[in-house]
Amino acid sequence: MSFVFWLIAALTVAGGLAAVLLKNLVHCALALTIAFAGLALLFLQLDAQFAGFAQILVYIGAVAILVVFAILLTRSSETPKDGGIFSRTWWAGLAIASAVFAVIGWAVLQSVAGLPHETAVPTVTVQQIGMALMGRYVLPLEIVALLLTAALIGAVIVAMHEKDGAR
Amino acid sequence: MLEKADQLFVLLKDWLVGFLPGGWHAPAGAILGVLAIAVVYPTLFAIAVLLERKGLGRMQNRIGPNRVGPFGVLQPIADAIKSLTKEDVVPLNADKTVHFLAPVILVVVAFMGFAVLPAGRNMVLVDMDASLLFYFAMGASTELSIFMAGWSSRNKYSLLGAMRAVAQMISYEVPLLLSSVVIVMMTGSLSLVKIVEAQNHYTWGVPHWYIFTPWGCAAFVMYAISATAETNRSPFDLPEGESELVAGYFTEYSGFKFALFFLGEYLGMLSISGLGTTLFLGGWSAPFAFLQWIPSWIWFFSKVMLSIVVLIWVRGTLPRLRQDQLMNFAWKFVLPMTLLNLVVAAIWRFMGEGLLRWVVCSAILLVVYVVAGRTEMRRKHFGPRSYRYAE
Numbered sequence: 001m002s003f004v005f006w007l008i009a010a011l012t013v014a015g016g017l018a019a020v021l022l023k024n025l026v027h028c029a030l031a032l033t034i035a036f037a038g039l040a041l042l043f044l045q046l047d048a049q050f051a052g053f054a055q056i057l058v059y060i061g062a063v064a065i066l067v068v069f070a071i072l073l074t075r076s077s078e079t080p081k082d083g084g085i086f087s088r089t090w091w092a093g094l095a096i097a098s099a100v101f102a103v104i105g106w107a108v109l110q111s112v113a114g115l116p117h118e119t120a121v122p123t124v125t126v127q128q129i130g131m132a133l134m135g136r137y138v139l140p141l142e143i144v145a146l147l148l149t150a151a152l153i154g155a156v157i158v159a160m161h162e163k164d165g166a167r
Numbered sequence: 168m169l170e171k172a173d174q175l176f177v178l179l180k181d182w183l184v185g186f187l188p189g190g191w192h193a194p195a196g197a198i199l200g201v202l203a204i205a206v207v208y209p210t211l212f213a214i215a216v217l218l219e220r221k222g223l224g225r226m227q228n229r230i231g232p233n234r235v236g237p238f239g240v241l242q243p244i245a246d247a248i249k250s251l252t253k254e255d256v257v258p259l260n261a262d263k264t265v266h267f268l269a270p271v272i273l274v275v276v277a278f279m280g281f282a283v284l285p286a287g288r289n290m291v292l293v294d295m296d297a298s299l300l301f302y303f304a305m306g307a308s309t310e311l312s313i314f315m316a317g318w319s320s321r322n323k324y325s326l327l328g329a330m331r332a333v334a335q336m337i338s339y340e341v342p343l344l345l346s347s348v349v350i351v352m353m354t355g356s357l358s359l360v361k362i363v364e365a366q367n368h369y370t371w372g373v374p375h376w377y378i379f380t381p382w383g384c385a386a387f388v389m390y391a392i393s394a395t396a397e398t399n400r401s402p403f404d405l406p407e408g409e410s411e412l413v414a415g416y417f418t419e420y421s422g423f424k425f426a427l428f429f430l431g432e433y434l435g436m437l438s439i440s441g442l443g444t445t446l447f448l449g450g451w452s453a454p455f456a457f458l459q460w461i462p463s464w465i466w467f468f469s470k471v472m473l474s475i476v477v478l479i480w481v482r483g484t485l486p487r488l489r490q491d492q493l494m495n496f497a498w499k500f501v502l503p504m505t506l507l508n509l510v511v512a513a514i515w516r517f518m519g520e521g522l523l524r525w526v527v528c529s530a531i532l533l534v535v536y537v538v539a540g541r542t543e544m545r546r547k548h549f550g551p552r553s554y555r556y557a558e
Contacts, residue, residue: 026318030265033311053300061307061340065333068314072330126297126357 004045012038025071033064050126173462176203177289200292204281211472212433213243218472219479226483250426258321258419265319270420270427273312277434279305284441285360287451287464299357302442303344306397309435310336313406313416316428320419328415331490332406336397338497343393345505346386349512350377350446359442363450372456376449381528382512385536387447389505394439396497398432401482408487440474441467500543507535 015034022028036059043052087093133141171178184195217232217240224231232239257266283298285291295301310333317329351357354365368375377383396403399415407415417428444450448470451463488496511528518524 027265030311030315049295049297050300053297053304056304057300057307060311061304062337065310065314065337068311068318069330069333072318072326126300127355 005042008038008041008045012042026068029064029067029071032067033060036060036064047123050124050129169460169462173288173464175462176287176464197292204278204292207286208278208281208434208437209430211437211468212430213247214472215433215437215475216243216246216429218476219482222476222479223483226480247426250423253422255422255424260321261419262319262321265315266419267424269312269316269319270417270424270431272315273309273431274427274434276305276308276312277431277438280438281434281441283359284438284445285363285450286441286467287462290451290464291360294358294360297357298359299347299351299362302359302438303340303347306435306439307340309431312431316420317416320416322419324412324414324418325416328406328412328418331412332399332416335399335403335406335493338494339393339396339403339501342389342497342501342505343397345502345509346390346393347442347446349382349386349508352509352512353377353382353516359445359450363445363452366449367452369456374449374452374454374456376447376452378447380515381525381532382508382515383447385504385508385511385532387443389501389508390443390447392501393497394443395478395481396493398435398439398478400436400478402485402488403493404482404487405490405493436475436478437471440471440478443474444470500539503539504536508532 012035015031015036015038018031019028019035022031036055040052040055040059043055180196180199183199184192187195220242221231221239232242235241235245257263280302282292283295283301285294293301313332313336314329317325317327317332320326350362354362356362356365366374366376373379378387399406406412407417412418417425420428444467451467453459453461453463453466511531514531515524515528518527
């Protein structure tokens with residue numbers, strides 16, 4: 001737990017909190033981007049280059065942009081006048097979030113015992129990840145690709161203009 | 168002697184670092200590298216701006232800037248002083264923080280891309296395994312700063328420009344990445360240093376640049392198109408179309424912040440030209456074997472500046488596209504062609520050495536290009552242009 005880790009962790013948590021607590025929706029989306037960037041930095045700090053850069057490319061380059069686009073295209077980006085920032089069912093959200101966190105935390109803590117004890121830090125190059133994806137894990141990769149293609153076609157069909165005077 | 172000229176800047180760095188005690192060598196070297204990037208590329212930016220203003224002027228039958236210094240060569244300095252001394256006007260309703268952060272993030276991210284570009288033999292700041300991925304990750308981050316600029320200005324022109332810019336950059340990023348994937352497939356590495364080294368071989372005095380292969384040439388054309396769109400250059404300059412949107416997403420910026428946007432745009436051009444040079448034009452390797460005595464960094468920067476000149480030339484030549492033409496072109500023509508190019512590259516890889524693979528791969532690409540182009544053109548029903556009110 002170095003100084004750099006605490007710095008990045010503080011940045012990430014602050015970004016996440018700001019995303020929840022800010023009033024303006026676009027500000028929330030931008031704060032979420034800070035949290036994404038913090039996560040990417042955490043990956044990079046762990047020497048996971050591929051995961052770190054993919055995080056930036058996918059989450060900051062695509063997901064954050066999609067979020068702001070969705071906000072701008074669906075409703076006004078103005079700050080709502082009435083009420084606070086908490087919805088009336090905040091306790092349900094809190095319960096679900098803490099339950100999910102508990103399950104993930106439990107799973108992570110359980111898996112520590114099952115792992116082999118490695119003294120040296122393993123070095124995984126991008127090439128090894130590529131080889132694994134194209135070799136051993138090629139079937140899951142193809143299944144994910146098929147799923148994404150189906151989702152893409154579905155999105156296009158939903159968005160497609162209905163021809164006037166339906167046949 | 169020639170060896171020394173080639174490694175001039177590396178030797179200079181080593182000599183300067185040598186004055187410090189042992190433990191300081193690595194950080195001092197890194198700082199010197201960052202300083203070099205922060206000095207060289209803005210200088211190239213000034214040269215590019217001058218080239219653009221003079222060249223465009225000539226193409227439009229004007230003289231261009233000719234008042235400051237001989238032939239107007241000191242114009243960039245005058246521009247810099249002017250933008251530094253101008254008042255910084257921020258709209259009353261603007262979102263102050265986001266409005267301030269947008270140009271800063273844009274320029275920082277634009278500079279970071281240069282860190283992985285090999286500007287000469289042994290002249291790269293960060294030689295990492297996934298440098299191409301790093302470059303594209305940084306390139307993707309510029310979109311958000313453009314959105315921030317457009318949204319925070321609270322101006323309809325800014326917002327429209329930002330939306331157009333982001334939509335265009337997302338659309339053209341896909342073919343940009345896919346056309347570079349071919350190079351990665353062939354080299355077997357994401358490291359830009361290794362990609363340049365793989366191209367630095369010669370047969371009969373001609374280098375093994377990727378542009379001299381059927382798939383490389385096709386990928387280069389599509390990369391060039393996508394790169395032009397990615398940097399919002401004409402004919403893809405809808406986000407800042409002066410006749411429609413004043414200045415697009417940076418309408419509400421003045422003084423030095425405007426200059427930062429200008430700088431960011433040109434740095435983007437320089438860095439994407441540098442990446443194109445690295446991927447397709449052999450990076451710092453010489454175009455003929457007998458020219459290898461000329462230092463490698465001269466070749467890299469000449470190629471980059473040549474790409475800039477071509478971009479300026481295209482800007483002076485082509486009219487602006489319409490929004491629907493822009494999107495249709497990206498999704499219905501460039502993207503399928505890049506996907507086909509991936510298949511062609513795979514065929515090339517598995518056919519082995521010989522003349523046959525040249526014939527087969529070129530034939531596939533040419534036939535599909537001609538057939539797809541013809542059918543698309545026929546579907547559009549292009550005829551003689553008709554004017555409704557002016558005959």
